[in-house]
Amino acid sequence: MKILSGTQQLFKSAFADFRRDKVRTALTSLGIMIGVLSVVLLIALGLGLKNYIEGQFESLGANLLMVLPGSGFTGEGGGGFGGQGIVGGAQFDEKDVRDLSRLSGIKYLTPVVFKSSLVQANGEEKAGYVMGANEDFFGLMSYKILSGDLWGKTEVGNRSKVAVLGYNLADDLFDKPADGLGKTLRVSGIRLKVVGVIKKTGDNEQDRSVVIPYTTTFGSLNPSKTFFSIYLGVESKDEVEAVSSAAEKILLRRYDEDEFAMTELSEILSTVNSIFGIINVVLMAIGSISLIVGGIGIMNIMYATVTERTREVGIRRAIGATKRDILLQFMTESVLLSFLGGAVGLLLAAGIVLLVRIWFPVALNLTAVLVAFGVSSAIGIFFGVFPAKKAADLSPIEAIRYE
Amino acid sequence: MKETRSTISLNKVTKEFLLGDGSVFTALKEINLDIKEGEFSAITGPSGSGKSTLMHMIGLLDRPTRGGVIINGRDVSKLDDNATSFLRNEFVGFVFQQFNLLNKLTIKENILLPTTYTRKRLSYDPSERAEYLMDMFGILSKKDQYPNKVSGGQQQRVAVARALIMRPQLILADEPTGNLDHKTGTEIIDLFEELNKKEGITIIMVTHEMEVAERARRQIRVLDGEIVSDKK
Numbered sequence: 001m002k003i004l005s006g007t008q009q010l011f012k013s014a015f016a017d018f019r020r021d022k023v024r025t026a027l028t029s030l031g032i033m034i035g036v037l038s039v040v041l042l043i044a045l046g047l048g049l050k051n052y053i054e055g056q057f058e059s060l061g062a063n064l065l066m067v068l069p070g071s072g073f074t075g076e077g078g079g080g081f082g083g084q085g086i087v088g089g090a091q092f093d094e095k096d097v098r099d100l101s102r103l104s105g106i107k108y109l110t111p112v113v114f115k116s117s118l119v120q121a122n123g124e125e126k127a128g129y130v131m132g133a134n135e136d137f138f139g140l141m142s143y144k145i146l147s148g149d150l151w152g153k154t155e156v157g158n159r160s161k162v163a164v165l166g167y168n169l170a171d172d173l174f175d176k177p178a179d180g181l182g183k184t185l186r187v188s189g190i191r192l193k194v195v196g197v198i199k200k201t202g203d204n205e206q207d208r209s210v211v212i213p214y215t216t217t218f219g220s221l222n223p224s225k226t227f228f229s230i231y232l233g234v235e236s237k238d239e240v241e242a243v244s245s246a247a248e249k250i251l252l253r254r255y256d257e258d259e260f261a262m263t264e265l266s267e268i269l270s271t272v273n274s275i276f277g278i279i280n281v282v283l284m285a286i287g288s289i290s291l292i293v294g295g296i297g298i299m300n301i302m303y304a305t306v307t308e309r310t311r312e313v314g315i316r317r318a319i320g321a322t323k324r325d326i327l328l329q330f331m332t333e334s335v336l337l338s339f340l341g342g343a344v345g346l347l348l349a350a351g352i353v354l355l356v357r358i359w360f361p362v363a364l365n366l367t368a369v370l371v372a373f374g375v376s377s378a379i380g381i382f383f384g385v386f387p388a389k390k391a392a393d394l395s396p397i398e399a400i401r402y403e
Numbered sequence: 404m405k406e407t408r409s410t411i412s413l414n415k416v417t418k419e420f421l422l423g424d425g426s427v428f429t430a431l432k433e434i435n436l437d438i439k440e441g442e443f444s445a446i447t448g449p450s451g452s453g454k455s456t457l458m459h460m461i462g463l464l465d466r467p468t469r470g471g472v473i474i475n476g477r478d479v480s481k482l483d484d485n486a487t488s489f490l491r492n493e494f495v496g497f498v499f500q501q502f503n504l505l506n507k508l509t510i511k512e513n514i515l516l517p518t519t520y521t522r523k524r525l526s527y528d529p530s531e532r533a534e535y536l537m538d539m540f541g542i543l544s545k546k547d548q549y550p551n552k553v554s555g556g557q558q559q560r561v562a563v564a565r566a567l568i569m570r571p572q573l574i575l576a577d578e579p580t581g582n583l584d585h586k587t588g589t590e591i592i593d594l595f596e597e598l599n600k601k602e603g604i605t606i607i608m609v610t611h612e613m614e615v616a617e618r619a620r621r622q623i624r625v626l627d628g629e630i631v632s633d634k635k
Contacts (some may be wrong), residue, residue, distance in 0.1 A: 016507045038520045315503045318464060319565070320492020320520040322485050396464050400503065 010332040017305075019334060026336065028301045030378065031294025032341030033348070035371045036372045039287030040349035040364065043371075046283050047120060047360035055361070056203055057269050065232040067100075067251065067264045090251075090259040091226040099250050100230060104252055105243050108233030119210055121194075126172045129205055130187055132214035132222065133231075138164070140233040141206065147178040148196035152289040156213040163192040167200040168207035176197035177210065178307075184380065185210065188221055240264055264357035288375070294341065295379035302334050302387035306394075313391050314399025327392040334384025335377055342376030408440045409473070409606045410572050411461060416470035416480075418456050418628075429578035430456040431627040433470065438446040438607060440572070443599040445619035446609045448579050453628040455577070456509065458609045462575045492520050496566025500578035502558040503563075504550035511537070511546040514564045521569065540594065563594060567604075574598070576608040581616055592618050 018025040069089035097111050113132030118125050131137070135152045143150065143164070151162045163185055172179035173185075176199050185192045192212060201207055218225050234243045244262045251260055307315075313326055321329075347368060356362050417430040430453045438444060438461075450455040460472060464481065470593050471478040479490060496517075499502075504513045511533055518529040521554040537543040540560040542553070559579065566574050576595070580588030592615055598604045610616050624632040 006519070020507055129453070163561060196438060233489075267619055299428055311503070315489070315505065316516070318462070318497050318503075319517040320488055320569075321489040322520070325488075400464075400499070 010328060011336070013136070013329060014333045014336050018336075022240040024301065026300055029341030029344065031297035032291065032338045032376050033345040035287065035291030035293075035294040035347030036342045036376050037121060037349050037352075038208060038290050039256070039284060039375070040346060040368050040372050041352060043280060044282035044286045044349070044353050044356075044362040044364050046276060046280040047365060047368075048360055049279075050273065051363055052361050053272055053276070054269060057265055057272070059197070062287070063147055063233055063234040063237055063240060064265045065240060065247070066265075067096075067230040067247065068261050068263055069228070069259065070261065080210070088284040089256045091224065092230055092260075093226050094158065094323035096251065097227075097230060097253070098332075100232065100247055100252075103243060103250070105235050105239045106232050107235045107320050110134045110136040110140060110142040111214050111227040111233050112137070112229040112231055115188075115221065115226045115341070117187050117210075119173065121173045121180070121183055124173045126169060128166070128187075128208045128210050130167045130217075131209050131211045132227075133211060134214055136233070137211060138230055142199075142383055143201070143206075143211075144199040146197045146199045148181040150195070150196050151213060155179035156215055159215040159218070160213060161192050161216055162195045162217075164196045164209075164211040165194050166209040166211075167198060168204075169210065170194075170197045190219065190221065192216075192218075202247040222234050240266065284371075291375055291379060295338070296333050298337055298380065299383035299387060301337075302330065302384055305333075306330065306387050306391040308400050309391070310402040312395060314396050314402060315396050318400055323392040326394075327388045330388035331381065331384050331390045333381035334388070338376045338380025338384070340372070342373055345376075346372055406616060410442070411438045411471040412437045413460060413467075414471040414473060414478075416459065416460055416467040416472065418434060418453075418465070419468045420521055430628050431467070432461075433630075434630060435621070436630065437575070438605065440605055441603045442606070442621055443606045443619045444621040445616035446607060447558050447611060447613070447627060448625035449508045449611065452625045453484070454609050454625045456628075457625060458575060458577055458607075461573075461607060462495055462497060463487050466504045472540070481490050488520070489522055492517055493523070493569055495573045495575050496568050496569065496570055496571040498559070498562050498574065498576040498579050500581035502550070502555070502582070504558060504561055504614045506549055506551045509547050509549060510542065511560050513550060513561055514568055516554070517565060517569050527570075533568060535565065536567055540564055543631070554587075555583050556590060559583060559587075560594070562633070563591070563598075567598075574604055576606065579608060580610070580612065593628045 045319060062076065067242075069091070092111065094111070097109065100368045103108055110133045113130075117128060117130045120127040130172040134156050135150070138150045146167065150164055151160065154164050155161075165180050165185075167177050174180045174183065180194045182196050183194050185194060187210060198206075214227070232243065232247065234240050244264060248262050317328075350364060353362050353364050413434050413436040414430055415436045416565060417429065420428045420430060432458065436457075446454050454459060456465070459500050460467055463472070467480050468478070472480040474490065474494060479487070482490070504510075505516070508516065510597055512565060514530055514533045514536065518525065533590070534543060534546070537546055540563065542560050542564070545553050550561060553561075559582075562576075574595070579591055579595075583591065595606050596610070599606050606619075608615065608619060616622050620635065622634045623630055
């Protein structure tokens with residue numbers, strides 16, 4: 001047998017003590033375990049939410065540029081036809097679309113008419129969103145067809161009464177979503193023929209949409225022939241800024257600065273990101289409370305342990321242990337207790353995350369893991385140092401006489 | 404055997420304790436004591452005589468209020484905690500009345516425990532030395548057992564082996580037979596005698612049993628904090 005190194009000796013001694021009272025060891029670590037578990041799970045949940053929402057935006061395409069009336073996304077720009085009545089808000093028309101089509105660097109360009117409406121078919125009546133657009137809309141939104149086909153340029157030119165139906169709305173109206181193909185819908189008195197049903201996108205608005213040529217809305221649906229918004233699909237991400245300012249210049253010829261706004265999706269994304277950044281910090285703070293409670297549990301037990309082992313401290317001091325040796329011995333135990341609790345908590349959290357992933361895109365990241373480990377070890381050190389100091393400062397004579 | 408060199412000397416050592424009522428109790432009064440290398444001494448005295456305090460001074464477990472403790476020509480009474488701990492580790496081996504073994508460690512691990520606190524490179528293999536000592540004391544077959552599973556006499560042998568593992572200059576035994584029956588106690592004193600004669604190890608025992616004290620070659624009697632007799 002070779003003589004063990006100092007560190008090995010400390011670990012061996014700590015584990016020997018843990019083995020002696022397994023129940024107490026487990027209960028002491030439990031606090032930290034629960035703390036780490038809750039911190040990691042909360043972070044995973046926060047990240048999952050953030051990823052989910054980011055994913056929703058990204059499915060729209062990060063190169064999307066929206067021209068909205070009013071001051072844009074952050075202002076009072078929403079609202080469909082109703083929104084077009086906002087005082088001072090621009091009411092875009094076909095001339096604007098023609099003007100913008102002269103811009104270079106754009107791949108898609110479509111006016112957007114938006115209206116929430118009741119949709120009747122097959123004896124059912126369900127709420128949906130009527131969207132008037134041109135054929136570019138499908139490319140811009142990367143719609144994938146489930147059955148039938150998308151309508152095209154010809155239908156826009158002919159003001160055809162055709163519709164592409166979102167998956168959820170088709171599912172509500174018909175036995176099977178694909179059954180909607182060829183059926184007739186009634187929306188605000190207009191009869192529309194379903195030429196295609198799209199695959200599920202995961203976006204509620206898109207999955208409940210009835211997409212029709214914008215020209216078709218120019219009757220009872222949209223007598224003023226104006227558009228709620230104009231969407232531009234920029235060819236590459238790097239050109240978004242340039243296209244945005246060029247488009248703004250064009251529109252400024254007809255409208256005042258405060259009548260419209262250019263909104264980039266990346267802008268919305270960064271707003272969402274900063275909101276979730278704050279939510280994550282709050283979640284971590286809540287989780288940390290349980291970590292601190294766990295740390296106090298360790299301190300409590302370590303104090304009891306020091307009293308219980310006063311005689312052991314005396315013996316060790318008599319045969320040559322320095323104050324530092326005793327301090328290290330007790331610190332090692334509390335750090336190990338805390339660290340092991342943290343490790344078990346992390347493993348459990350990883351298991352739960354893997355399980356929850358089946359339903360919701362929760363995510364573990366390295367930061368969460370490192371923070372959990374770092375904090376649990378730090379707690380072991382912080383809450384371990386007071387009892388360990390008490391042990392180290394015991395007088396050898398008093399300690400060895402202790403019964 | 405040369406007996407000229409001193410192992411440890413106390414020079415006018417006084418120890419005072421502050422009592423709860425604010426008064427001062429003098430446990431040791433200007434004690435002068437010189438222990439030569441290879442001596443086998445017994446410190447005797449009734450309880451409260453100061454013999455335990457004297458042992459704590461010799462064992463470097465406590466510091467004198469006044470006076471010096473000289474080891475190998477150096478006053479060690481003013482050293483800091485670290486230096487004193489190293490000296491306890493290397494210079495002295497303790498044997499206690501209560502054996503004071505750690506029941507969570509095996510017998511061999513108990514014997515090796517002082518070597519885990521040493522700051523110097525040992526010139527021998529500690530494991531080999533532990534087995535040699537266990538063999539010499541007839542406890543080698545118990546090396547992987549735990550102390551509370553063996554007899555009192557065997558536990559005290561483990562404690563003596565632990566005291567010897569660092570090859571100390573001095574063995575300090577505090578009532579080594581106090582927890583043992585007469586026969587086993589005699590065996591432990593036989594062991595001390597043998598170690599002293601054959602290996603030349605300096606031994607100091609604190610005891611109140613006259614029969615045990617008489618086995619030593621020097622008897623130091625303490626009463627009321629003073630040495631009242633010193634017979635060789």
